[in-house]
Amino acid sequence: MIIDGKKEAAILREEIKNEIANLKKKTNKVPGLTVILIGEFAPSQIYVRNKEKNSKEVGINSNVIKYPSDVSEEEVLNKIEELNKDKNISGILVQLPLPDQINKEKVINAIDPLKDVDGFNPVNVGNLASGYKAIVPCTPLGCLLLIKKVEKNLSGKHAVIIGRSNLNGKPMAQLLLKENCTVTIVHSKTKNLQNECLKADILVAAVGVPNLVKKDWVKNDAVVIDVGINKVDNKIIGDVNFEEIKDKVRAVTPVPGGVGPMTIACLLSNTLECFKAR
Numbered sequence: 001m002i003i004d005g006k007k008e009a010a011i012l013r014e015e016i017k018n019e020i021a022n023l024k025k026k027t028n029k030v031p032g033l034t035v036i037l038i039g040e041f042a043p044s045q046i047y048v049r050n051k052e053k054n055s056k057e058v059g060i061n062s063n064v065i066k067y068p069s070d071v072s073e074e075e076v077l078n079k080i081e082e083l084n085k086d087k088n089i090s091g092i093l094v095q096l097p098l099p100d101q102i103n104k105e106k107v108i109n110a111i112d113p114l115k116d117v118d119g120f121n122p123v124n125v126g127n128l129a130s131g132y133k134a135i136v137p138c139t140p141l142g143c144l145l146l147i148k149k150v151e152k153n154l155s156g157k158h159a160v161i162i163g164r165s166n167l168n169g170k171p172m173a174q175l176l177l178k179e180n181c182t183v184t185i186v187h188s189k190t191k192n193l194q195n196e197c198l199k200a201d202i203l204v205a206a207v208g209v210p211n212l213v214k215k216d217w218v219k220n221d222a223v224v225i226d227v228g229i230n231k232v233d234n235k236i237i238g239d240v241n242f243e244e245i246k247d248k249v250r251a252v253t254p255v256p257g258g259v260g261p262m263t264i265a266c267l268l269s270n271t272l273e274c275f276k277a278r
């Protein structure tokens with residue numbers, strides 16, 4: 001089975017759009033999302049354009065603040081401070097990666113945890129790890145929603161996550177732990193990656209190595225989620241060799257059209273939740 005992320009994301013966006021329309025009728029207010037984009041990194045330009053377009057389509061008041069790549073850290077931190085205080089802004093997102101002169105940790109720490117739609121601020125990271133209410137990073141949240149479309153009861157399932165990043169691997173592990181999975185994180189220093197992956201009922205690949213996961217790395221009944229976005233010969237491919245495994249496993253997400261659209265839909269959902277919480 002191929003998991004249709006495009007379709008699932010469209011359903012989620014429709015729900016968000018309806019809820020925003022209802023809230024607007026009641027309060028005459030809509031959620032506001034401000035994205036800070038620094039420099040000319042081409043993939044970031046595309047991601048931010050998609051985030052803005054999708055936000056507007058569901059009724060979020062979206063705004064992008066662009067800075068040249070040589071902007072000072074102080075200027076960015078001052079802008080975040082201003083946005084933290086602005087009552088019309090529900091969510092703040094600073095698109096990564098950042099240029100060298102800007103300290104990522106300082107920027108992430110500066111965002112009000114209640115407006116941190118990425119869920120990257122250590123307050124949200126800590127709350128998620130502690131099992132408390134938290135804003136959850138969009139990509140792992142989208143992955144979990146897709147997994148739940150094919151696997152209703154995750155309790156006791158063995159989940160293997162390839163990659164240990166703060167953006168994907170670590171929060172994905174926390175979410176799957178919360179669902180009572182047995183969770184293994186594997187990474188570049190793991191011995192015998194293939195053997196570990198072969199144990200997976202749920203396999204999430206979020207490592208940025210094109211076609212890493214092959215047919216003899218997966219069980220027949222595995223659910224495979226491909227977070228990878230790799231450009232090879234001008235084509236976007238994932239971390240999973242989709243053609244090799246699609247007829248073997250129980251379910252797999254394609255790239256593109258799998259996790260990507262869900263990530264953006266979850267950003268809209270996080271923005272709506274931040275608006276409602278305030």
Ligand code: GUN
Binds near residue numbers: 094096138139167
């Ligand atoms: N760059 C790549 N993915 C992301 C993301 O999810 N959030 C932010 N802020 N930057 C990114």
